[in-house]
Amino acid sequence: MEMNSPIGTTPLDRARDGIVGKPLDRVDGRLKVTGGAKYAYEVAQAPEALYGYVVQATIGKGRITAIDKTAAEAAPGVVLVLTHENAPEQARNRRAHPVLNSPDIAYYGQPVALVVARSFEEARAGAYLVRVSYEEASGSYTLKGGLGQARVPSAGYSSPESAVGDFAGVFPKAPVKLDVTYTTPLETHAMMEPHATLAVWDGDSLTLHTSNQMLDQGRAAVARTLRMPVGKVRLISRFIGGGFGAKLSVQADAILAAIAARHLHHPVKVALTREQIFNVTTHRSDTIQRLRLGTDETGRILAIGHDAYSGNLRTESQFEAAADQTRTLYAGANRLTRNRLVPLDAPIASAMRAPGEAVGLLALECAMDELAYRLDIDPIELRIRNEPAEDPEKHIPFSSRHLVECYRAGAERFGWNKRQPRPGQVRQDQWLIGIGMAAATRGNVLVPSSASVRMGPDGIAIVKMAMTDIGTGSYTILTQIASELLGVPPDRVRMELGDTAYPEAAGSGGSFGAASSGSALYVACERLRAVFADRAGLDTDKAEFRDGMIVLGGKAVVLASLVGASGIEVRGEIRPGDMSRKYSQQSYGAQFAEVAVDGDTGEVRLRRMLGVFTAGRILNEKTARSQAIGGMVFGVGAALEEAVVLDPRFGAYYVNHNLADYLVPVHADLPHVDAVFLPELDDRTNPLKAKGVGELGICGAGAAVANAIYNACGARIRDFPITLDKVMSALPAQA
Numbered sequence: 001m002e003m004n005s006p007i008g009t010t011p012l013d014r015a016r017d018g019i020v021g022k023p024l025d026r027v028d029g030r031l032k033v034t035g036g037a038k039y040a041y042e043v044a045q046a047p048e049a050l051y052g053y054v055v056q057a058t059i060g061k062g063r064i065t066a067i068d069k070t071a072a073e074a075a076p077g078v079v080l081v082l083t084h085e086n087a088p089e090q091a092r093n094r095r096a097h098p099v100l101n102s103p104d105i106a107y108y109g110q111p112v113a114l115v116v117a118r119s120f121e122e123a124r125a126g127a128y129l130v131r132v133s134y135e136e137a138s139g140s141y142t143l144k145g146g147l148g149q150a151r152v153p154s155a156g157y158s159s160p161e162s163a164v165g166d167f168a169g170v171f172p173k174a175p176v177k178l179d180v181t182y183t184t185p186l187e188t189h190a191m192m193e194p195h196a197t198l199a200v201w202d203g204d205s206l207t208l209h210t211s212n213q214m215l216d217q218g219r220a221a222v223a224r225t226l227r228m229p230v231g232k233v234r235l236i237s238r239f240i241g242g243g244f245g246a247k248l249s250v251q252a253d254a255i256l257a258a259i260a261a262r263h264l265h266h267p268v269k270v271a272l273t274r275e276q277i278f279n280v281t282t283h284r285s286d287t288i289q290r291l292r293l294g295t296d297e298t299g300r301i302l303a304i305g306h307d308a309y310s311g312n313l314r315t316e317s318q319f320e321a322a323a324d325q326t327r328t329l330y331a332g333a334n335r336l337t338r339n340r341l342v343p344l345d346a347p348i349a350s351a352m353r354a355p356g357e358a359v360g361l362l363a364l365e366c367a368m369d370e371l372a373y374r375l376d377i378d379p380i381e382l383r384i385r386n387e388p389a390e391d392p393e394k395h396i397p398f399s400s401r402h403l404v405e406c407y408r409a410g411a412e413r414f415g416w417n418k419r420q421p422r423p424g425q426v427r428q429d430q431w432l433i434g435i436g437m438a439a440a441t442r443g444n445v446l447v448p449s450s451a452s453v454r455m456g457p458d459g460i461a462i463v464k465m466a467m468t469d470i471g472t473g474s475y476t477i478l479t480q481i482a483s484e485l486l487g488v489p490p491d492r493v494r495m496e497l498g499d500t501a502y503p504e505a506a507g508s509g510g511s512f513g514a515a516s517s518g519s520a521l522y523v524a525c526e527r528l529r530a531v532f533a534d535r536a537g538l539d540t541d542k543a544e545f546r547d548g549m550i551v552l553g554g555k556a557v558v559l560a561s562l563v564g565a566s567g568i569e570v571r572g573e574i575r576p577g578d579m580s581r582k583y584s585q586q587s588y589g590a591q592f593a594e595v596a597v598d599g600d601t602g603e604v605r606l607r608r609m610l611g612v613f614t615a616g617r618i619l620n621e622k623t624a625r626s627q628a629i630g631g632m633v634f635g636v637g638a639a640l641e642e643a644v645v646l647d648p649r650f651g652a653y654y655v656n657h658n659l660a661d662y663l664v665p666v667h668a669d670l671p672h673v674d675a676v677f678l679p680e681l682d683d684r685t686n687p688l689k690a691k692g693v694g695e696l697g698i699c700g701a702g703a704a705v706a707n708a709i710y711n712a713c714g715a716r717i718r719d720f721p722i723t724l725d726k727v728m729s730a731l732p733a734q735a
Contacts, residue, residue, distance in 0.1 A: 001523045002577035003446060006683040010522075011485055011529075011545075012617070013681075013689075018484045023622035027490060028239070028475045037239045041196035043209040045267045049198055050079060052260055052270040053123035054252065055113035055130045056279060057105045060651020061139030061345040064103040064112060068131035072115055075129055077122030082114040082260055088226075090255075094317075096225040099255045105134065107313060107347045108651045109279025114256045116268060139345030141651040143286050143311045146342040150309055153319040153341040157355070160319065160341075162327055164393050165334035171303035174294025178371050182291065182363035182718045184322075185643035186654070187284040188277075189352055190664055193241025195281055196271035199257035206262075207234045210254045213247040214507030215466045219500045221250040226258060238498040240470040240508075244634075245351035247470070248509050251281045278657035283644065284352035285310035285320045287359050291367035294334075299375045299382050301332035308360065311342040312349040320349065321356035325441050325699075326364050328584060331388035345651055351509070353634055354695035357442055358702075362638065362720060365438035365703035370716065379437055379707070380407050380416065391584035399583035399684035402614045403439065406590040409678060410437070410612035414592040423714035424732065431596040433607070434712025440589035440613065440700035444691045446576040447506035449520035453482065453528050456567035459548055459560035461486050463524075464496045467505040467517040472694055473623035474513065480620060481518050481688070485525035486559070487545025503571060511587070511692025514619060516574065519686040524572025531570065535562040579684045587691040589613035591632070591704035597713040602727035604640055604709060608672040611701065616682040616691035624693050628675035631697020636673075637664045639702035643721050 012020055031037040069081040083100060090098035099111050113130050117123035140146045153160045171177065197210040206228070212218040215235045223230040240247065253270040261268040272280055287310050294303035310320035323337035352358070372379040384404055390397050411417070419435050420426055426433040451465040463482055469475050475495050483490045496502065506516035529550075533540035536550050536557040543552040550557050562568075579585075594607045611632050618624045641663040645655040656662045675697065681689040702720070710716050715730035 001573065002575045003579040003686060004577035007687050007689060010687065015484060019490065020480050020484045021618050021621060024476055024480055024490065024620055026473060026476045027479050027495070039193055039239050039241055040198060040209045040211045040237065041269060041271050043198050045198060045200060047266065049267040049269045050116050050118060050264065051120040051123045052114045052116045052256060052268055053120070053127040054111050054256065054272065054276055054280060055115065055127045056276065057108060057110040057112050059105055059134050059136050060108040060141060062105045062134050062136040064105065064132060065135050066133040067113065071129040072126040075122065075126040077117040077119055078115060078126040079118065080116040080260060080264055081130065082116065082263065083112065087259060090225050091227055093224065095221060097221055097250050097255055098225055099252045107345055109347060111252050111256065111280060114260060116260050116264065139651050141345060141646060141648050143288060143309060143342055146311060146344055147309060150340040150342045153339060154317045158321050158324050161338040162393055163336050167303050167305050167334045167336035170334040171292055171294040171305060174302045175297050176295045176375060178293040178367060178374060180291050180367055180370060180718060182289045182366060184287045184359040184362055184720045186286045186646060187352060187638065187642050188644055188662065189244040189246035190659060190662060191242030191244055191246060194272050194274060194277055195247065195251050195253045197254040197257040198267060198269045199261035200267045201262050205232045206258055207236065208254055208258060209236050211240050211247055212237050212250065213240065213243045213468055213470055213509050215468060215498065215500050216504045217507065218250045222254060222258065225255055235500045236498060237468055240468055243470045243508065244353040245355065245509065246281050248351055249282065274659065275657045278654045279347050282348050282350035285312060285349035287320055287322050289322055289363040291363055293367060293371050295371065295375070299377045299385050301330055301386050303334040304330060304332045305336040306364065307338045309340045309342060310349065311344040311346060313346055314343040316348055318350055320359060322360035322363065325357045325360050327393045328391055328586060329439060329441055330386040331392050332386065335393060354442055354698045357699045358638065361438065361440070361700045362702045365700050366706050369436065369707040369710065380411055383407065383439055394584055396582060396584055399585045400680060400682040401588060402678060402680060403588040405678055406588055406612045406614060410590040410592050410610055413612065414610045416592070419711065423711050430599050432599050432712040433594065433596050434708045434710070435592065435594045436704050436707025436711050438591045438700035438703035438707060440591055440696060441586045442511055442692060442696045442699050444585035444587055444685055445510055445512040446574065446580060446686050447512045447516040448575045449505045449516045450503040450571060450573040451505065451517065451520040451524045452503050452569060452571045453524045454567055454569035455528065455559060455563050457560055457563055457565060459488065460492050460494055461488055462494045462496065463521060464502040465505040465517055465520065466500050466502045467497045467513065468508045469497060470508045472508060472627060473620060474508065474517070476623060477514055477619040478518060478521055481521050482525055485522065485529065485545065488548050492548065511695040515686050515688055515690045515692060518619065518688050518690065519574040520572050522687045523574055524570055527570040527572055528568065531568055532559055532562055574686065583684045585685055587613065587615040587696045589696055589700065591700040593704040593708040595705060595708040595712055597709060597727060599713065602724035602731060604722060604724065604727060606636060606669060606671065606705065611675045611697060612678065613675065613696055614678045614680040615693045615696060616680055616685055617689045618677050619688070619690060624677060625675050627694050628697035629673050631695060632673055632675065632701045633665050633670060634698040635701020636670065636705055638720065639705040640721050641665060
């Protein structure tokens with residue numbers, strides 16, 4: 001099926017009390033809490049696997065002049081020390097992920113060797129015995145220091161720049177002008193499960209049990225890198241302990257495990273330690289963002305400009321598209337957005353939860369708050385005055401847009417009418433209290449996906465696809481879709497995911513996983529319904545599927561009786577079509593936060609937070625709310641705590657490479673966070689009429705906190721995260 005026209009009335013629409021949307025408990029929950037869910041590193045293998053430990057470069061840029069492996073090779077249990085000298089040649093094109101392919105050091109922490117031993121402890125001990133000599137070279141490590149080398153990126157998820165109207169001519173003449181620069185820091189994903197892989201060869205075929213969000217993409221990358229047919233590679237990832245984008249791409253653990261296992265003719269496991277993850281895998285780039293807003297006296301935007309700079313390894317072309325959401329969020333005839341990339345000698349920067357919007361909205365929504373104070377207009381009213389009737393750059397309609405409803409519903413629920421317009425007016429003892437808000441938006445994408453559904457004589461529906469579950473609830477929402485469309489209880493649906501031996505699917509990422517894979521499953525179930533109706537001699541459009549039967553009028557036929565001894569299997573596919581070109585598609589929301597700021601110390605405490613969102617049909621009320629709250633917590637961390645610390649003298653990414661020093665919010669930081677979804681169906685997005693949820697919650701969340709801090713005490717911090725030292729230095733005297 002291709003999305004070339006709006007979706008009409010569907011069985012999901014007709015269901016009076018359907019299971020889709022209900023807060024069904026996770027179907028994989030019992031497995032996880034009892035230890036039955038096996039993650040990549042826990043998969044057992046016969047014969048017992050060997051263990052690999054990565055040795056990393058200790059310089060920021062240069063070249064290996066010698067590697068002394070003698071002591072390591074003689075260490076107890078060590079069976080192999082793999083370096084660039086004995087590693088096989090690998091592909092070096094843009095879509096490959098070679099490791100140990102050269103003596104050149106491109107960044108601090110780059111893998112320079114892999115020690116393989118009979119136990120993890122022996123491999124680690126042997127790794128400490130590898131002696132590497134280097135010839136160092138000067139490098140460029142900081143975004144600010146490399147701005148002079150900024151360039152227009154050659155590739156990315158979107159166009160690097162856009163221009164509409166005459167921004168340069170109109171902005172200088174605008175009656176009201178705001179020209180501010182915001183900066184956001186380096187951030188890392190800090191997911192619970194480390195990157196890990198078990199590699200097993202069977203002749204010339206490779207199976208990787210690996211922690212990867214997008215298995216079909218990963219399978220192709222492994223095949224390209226190792227120069228082997230893609231049909232000879234299989235990736236399996238049944239359960240993933242979080243990713244946030246860090247596991248979108250194949251990382252060094254997978255390639256090194258595969259190479260070592262082939263060299264030794266024995267299964268090999270490689271797991272990165274928490275500290276290694278910070279350097280060996282990807283991160284979110286820091287950004288420097290300049291916002292220019294020009295309005296008339298009533299606050300209507302005449303000119304809007306957003307320049308965003310991010311950095312990446314010299315060989316990479318991906319950029320943090322921080323200016324992109326500015327293209328669709330607000331009206332204005334004269335517009336200019338530019339994303340620029342700075343080449344650095346740093347680990348690869350890549351997608352991290354809501355790439356682009358997460359940090360772009362920190363700047364844009366704080367700038368809108370500044371503009372509201374300058375104009376003396378309520379921040380919500382300012383946004384409503386600049387609500388566009390169509391996509392302001394593409395000049396196409398929105399598939400659906402209920403952002404104003406989110407503003408108003410959130411304002412009523414949160415008590416926005418109690419907000420004091422002037423900062424520093426509410427005090428409780430030494431605490432200054434303030435509230436702030438921000439808009440949220442996240443692009444909606446449909447990714448080609450497929451699924452198979454089979455029902456046998458036992459009446460159990462078996463669904464297979466290479467979709468993954470990174471803790472977001474894929475197993476559960478896909479079970480709900482199959483259960484409702486086929487009219488069987490959830491416990492009569494068996495969901496088999498996370499294996500490239502199954503039909504190709506979108507994978508988990510970009511907030512497109514559930515809607516894309518779910519739509520493929522929808523199409524497959526519709527086809528199976530048609531087969532059942534034909535065999536039962538009933539009209540598909542009029543018949544009901546319930547209680548394991550197809551029912552119409554006084555006739556009810558058990559589905560299992562229609563399948564025959566061999567069962568029935570069908571396949572469904574979904575592909576994007578004209579709808580993605582004819583309509584601008586986003587999910588939306590409004591974020592509200594209340595904070596307390598200590599007038600003596602500058603300490604910030606979040607008191608409460610609310611997000612009100614629209615994201616099409618909600619597939620599971622419980623998992624969607626959990627995802628939204630998780631994103632909001634992510635946003636609180638970005639506003640107040642998260643920052644990777646770089647030592648620019650040595651290009652050391654990163655100094656605080658652990659969960660003790662890389663700070664993220666904990667329970668005590670989050671007294672009350674709530675998320676609400678307003679009813680919405682978007683018939684132009686996909687057959688489910690759903691939109692992405694997973695990354696929407698982080699969008700605008702940090703800006704709402706920052707704006708609440710300004711309302712509390714009058715301190716406007718433009719350099720994230722907002723730590724107490726920055727608040728103290730910016731506190732007005734009256735605080």
